Amino acid sequence: MGLATTTVQAVNGLTARWADASEGGTAFSAAGVWPLLAHLADGARGVARAQLEEALGLPAGQAMAAARELLAAMDAMRGLETGLGLWTRRTLELRKEWEAGLPADAHGVLTGDPAADRQALDVWTAKRTGGLIDRMPVTLTEDTQMVLASALTMRTQWLSPFHEVELATAYEPWATRPWLGLRRSGTVLDRVGVAQTPGGYVTELKVLGNNALDVHLLLGEEGMSPGQVLGAGVGLLADRDAVLPGPRLPFGNAGPGLRVEKVRCTRPGPPSLEVTTAAYDVNASHDLLQLHRLFGLTAVRDISRGHFPGISDFPLAIGSAEQNVRAKFGALGFEAAAVTAFGAVGAGIPDLRYVTTRISAAFDRPFGFLALHRHTRLVLTAGWVTDPSPPPELDWDDELDWDDER
Numbered sequence: 018m019g020l021a022t023t024t025v026q027a028v029n030g031l032t033a034r035w036a037d038a039s040e041g042g043t044a045f046s047a048a049g050v051w052p053l054l055a056h057l058a059d060g061a062r063g064v065a066r067a068q069l070e071e072a073l074g075l076p077a078g079q080a081m082a083a084a085r086e087l088l089a090a091m092d093a094m095r096g097l098e099t100g101l102g103l104w105t106r107r108t109l110e111l112r113k114e115w116e117a118g119l120p121a122d123a124h125g126v127l128t129g130d131p132a133a134d135r136q137a138l139d140v141w142t143a144k145r146t147g148g149l150i151d152r153m154p155v156t157l158t159e160d161t162q163m164v165l166a167s168a169l170t171m172r173t174q175w176l177s178p179f180h181e182v183e184l185a186t187a188y189e190p191w192a193t194r195p196w197l198g199l200r201r202s203g204t205v206l207d208r209v210g211v212a213q214t215p216g217g218y219v220t221e222l223k224v225l226g227n228n229a230l231d232v233h234l235l236l237g238e239e240g241m242s243p244g245q246v247l248g249a250g251v252g253l254l255a256d257r258d259a260v261l262p263g264p265r266l267p268f269g270n271a272g273p274g275l276r277v278e279k280v281r282c283t284r285p286g287p288p289s290l291e292v293t294t295a296a297y298d299v300n301a302s303h304d305l306l307q308l309h310r311l312f313g314l315t316a317v318r319d320i321s322r323g324h325f326p327g328i329s330d331f332p333l334a335i336g337s338a339e340q341n342v343r344a345k346f347g348a349l350g351f352e353a354a355a356v357t358a359f360g361a362v363g364a365g366i367p368d369l370r371y372v373t374t375r376i377s378a379a380f381d382r383p384f385g386f387l388a389l390h391r392h393t394r395l396v397l398t399a400g401w402v403t404d405p406s407p408p409p410e411l412d413w414d415d416e417l418d419w420d421d422e423r
Contacts, residue, residue, distance in 0.1 A: 020090035024083045025395045026255065027051070027074035031311075032387075032396045033251040037244030038311055042383075042403030044299040044344040046355035048091070048395065049169045052101065053359055054312060055084035056165060057335075060115050060328035065316040072313030081118045088120075091169070094390055096228035097397065100145040100168040104138070109162050115328050127164065131157040138164065142356050146170045149354035154302060154339035156360055162333060166358035171388060171397050173226025174350035177203055181348050183408060184295050186381035196405040197296040198381075199348055204287045206263030209378050211272030214258050216245030220272040221253060221260060222292060222378055224351075229392055232351050234294060235385040236273045243401040247385040254387070254394040263290060263376055274379045288374035295380060295405035298345045305338035305357075314338060320363060336362035344388065344400055353388055353398040 031047040039045070051073065058069035059081040070077040091099045104125040105111065116124070125141075127134050138153040145168035155164055184191070184198030208223045217238035224232045233253075237246035252258050266277045309315045314335055317324045323332025337360040344353040388398040 020086060020393050020395065021083065023075065024087055025393055027083070028087070029251050029254060029394070029396050030074050031072065032399050033248040034311055035308075036247035036251075036385075036399060036401075038308055039243055039401065042299060042401055043243075043301045044342040044353070044398060044400030045301060045303060045340065046169055046342055046353075046357070046398045048087075048397050049167050049340060049355040049357040050305065050312065052084040052088055053165055053167055053357055055080035056118065057317070057325065057359065058313075059118065060112070060325040061317070062324070062326050063316075065324040068316055069313035072311065085118065090393070091395075091397075094228075094230070096171055096173050096226065096230045097390070098145070098168075098170045100141075102141055102164075102166045102168075104134070104164040106162050109329055109331055111329050112327060127161060129159060131159065131161075134161075138166070138358075141166075142168065146354035146356060149343050149352065150341050150356050152341065153356055153358050154341040155358035156337035156339075158336070158362065160362045161336065161360050162331065162363065163361040164358055165361070166356065168354070168356045169397060170352075170354040171230055172350065172352040173228050173230040173232075176225045176227055177201055179292075179294075179348040181296070181409075182293075184293070184381060184405060188382035191295075191382065191405065195408050197408045198293055198405075199296050200291070200293045202289055202291045204289055206288060206290050206376060208263065209275065209290055209292075209376060210260035210262045211266065211275060212249065212253055212258045212260045214245075214249035214252065216249060217241050218272050219246055219249045219253075220275045220378065221250065222294075222380070225391070226350065229390060230351075230397075231389060231391050232346065233387045233389065234380050235387065236380050236382075237385075238273050239382075243383075243385060247387065247399055247401065250385060250387045251396065254389070254396070264288075266376065271376075274381065276377045278375055278377075280373060280375045286373055288376070290376045290378065293377075293379045293381060294346075294384075295402060296347050297402045297404070298406050299343070299400050299402065299404075301342045301400070303340045303342070305340060306335070312338070325361075332363060333361045334363065336360045342398065342400075344386070344398055346386070347406075351388060355398060
């Protein structure tokens, strides 16, 4: 792929910091923000450049090249589509060196008519995300001189599908009404594991996609914050904490939502991993300027002066910075999209004669997820599930049989 480890670590580091600043059910994509920050950092000077550099986790002088490398690597990943767009007023003259760092077909024009420009930007958004997101998250005014945006869409189908069930849970906020649950059974025990992290024990389940795009579900001890759980998941990708895999788990309650036990069965067979989780469809919108310190945007909010002489001689400041995200986890697969934009302004009685081992993993209370590329371990989308999907109108007893994941 040609994606440097330092870039992956920088993007995943921003993911962990963003998770730590998040509250409640949410989804977000640091991979969607990072290339935009890199392009802004390349054109920024002074305090603005230093703040963006700190948020990036890389020197600003390396940022533009790293962003191009990141976008090219993501474009080469099966199941992942990305896009970078720049729109400017006709009167805004860009520095050729900065503009040359953008994709050849990225540059469009702002007419100065907010309604017409809004329609054009929304069409670009819907096309780039396959309709998952239909509105570009940018505030347009007559003073808007430039819009810099990215789109990221990922889709994968599970190697081993789930079947839909009604979610059974003792977690009281979820137990008051029916929710859509997902269940599957397999024999690959090392898909699940438990790690002892600085914030507590975390159960990790790897749900593999057919195109090397996977989703890791993360359940922490009760009382752990979303930031602690998701940060632990990012740490596991970097091998900062050891994971005790399924085949080595002790009998009994082996971790959050995880139990290992001997069970009787009708015929001899290998140990099994039975997974139950909540289906989810999370929509989230983020005003990045509310977290300006996290994203290195503190100085560039000041519209009394320009901050990007490396982009244009015209004084530019950031008037808006927003992201819209949608993430859907269902029986057959996962899909997610993120659009980020910066606006610059100025059952019987069986014969149970055999015994086998069964690992049961239940994600039946709020949990985190990381959607990532398996080989580079780049996190593309992350989130925290507090509201599962409601059940569709179906017969819950009409369950499907799926082959185990091999």
